Amino acid sequence: xxxxxxxxxxxxxxxxxxxxxxxxxxxxxxxxxxxxxxxxxxxxxxxxxxxxxxxxxxxxxxxxxxxxxxxxxxxxxxxxxxxxxxxxxxxxxxxxxxx
Amino acid sequence: xxxxxxxxxxxxxxxxxxxxxxxxxxxxxxxxxxxxxxxxxxxxxxxxxxxxxxxxxxxxxxxxxxxxxxxxxxxxxxxxxxxxxxxxxxxxxxxxxxxxxxxxxxxxxxxxxxxxxxxxxxxxxxxxxxxxxxxxxxxxxxxx
Numbered sequence: 001x002x003x004x005x006x007x008x009x010x011x012x013x014x015x016x017x018x019x020x021x022x023x024x025x026x027x028x029x030x031x032x033x034x035x036x037x038x039x040x041x042x043x044x045x046x047x048x049x050x051x052x053x054x055x056x057x058x059x060x061x062x063x064x065x066x067x068x069x070x071x072x073x074x075x076x077x078x079x080x081x082x083x084x085x086x087x088x089x090x091x092x093x094x095x096x097x098x099x
Numbered sequence: 100x101x102x103x104x105x106x107x108x109x110x111x112x113x114x115x116x117x118x119x120x121x122x123x124x125x126x127x128x129x130x131x132x133x134x135x136x137x138x139x140x141x142x143x144x145x146x147x148x149x150x151x152x153x154x155x156x157x158x159x160x161x162x163x164x165x166x167x168x169x170x171x172x173x174x175x176x177x178x179x180x181x182x183x184x185x186x187x188x189x190x191x192x193x194x195x196x197x198x199x200x201x202x203x204x205x206x207x208x209x210x211x212x213x214x215x216x217x218x219x220x221x222x223x224x225x226x227x228x229x230x231x232x233x234x235x236x237x238x239x240x241x242x243x
Contacts, residue, residue: 001123046126078144086201090202
């Protein structure tokens with residue numbers, strides 16, 4: 001199960017599991033937001049390469065437009081490892097979860 | 100006193116429909132196996148991710164294959180051995196896929212092509228065999 005929504009303060013909240021089947025939903029949502037900035041991962045417990053592709057595509061689009069890139073906050077340890085394995089820790093601003 | 104030692108040698112297997120819509124059921128299957136065999140929960144997400152990446156590849160690159168893909172889990176040596184089997188005319192050996200260059204700047208990063216890379220980073224061993232039209236990818240993962 002995966003959910004993505006806009007929080008009251010403009011932070012985009014992701015929850016559940018961002019797997020291959022759910023990645024189109026995530027991409028469609030991010031494509032609909034004019035200038036996404038902060039993504040809250042604190043309720044997301046899983047991401048696969050399809051989810052990484054969504055993030056990368058969005059980041060590329062933002063940078064091509066000259067916008068600030070995405071900031072990913074509340075990232076749990078497992079997802080932080082995935083970001084490190086994929087080199088995403090070098091191309092995204094990431095804040096680990098305090099949990 | 101109840102023992103929580105891993106129940107080595109226990110195997111569970113299931114055939115899953117060739118579709119990414121099977122992924123939640125696959126994740127649940129893996130989770131229940133861990134519960135049953137007491138394989139350490141620290142590697143659950145890693146195993147689920149590796150299974151998803153390999154299964155999704157089979158769905159994507161062998162769309163005309165049989166209706167289902169076979170998944171077998173075995174508790175072994177404190178961890179788990181996982182085998183996915185598919186019928187394919189042209190074998191695709193995932194162990195021969197070239198490594199992704201994760202040091203590239205964002206402008207040069209291709210979209211996608213990270214699934215097998217992640218599996219290689221995560222698992223302890225990865226093997227491929229093809230015999231009589233059946234391809235089997237086997238990986239192992241242990242805690243620590």
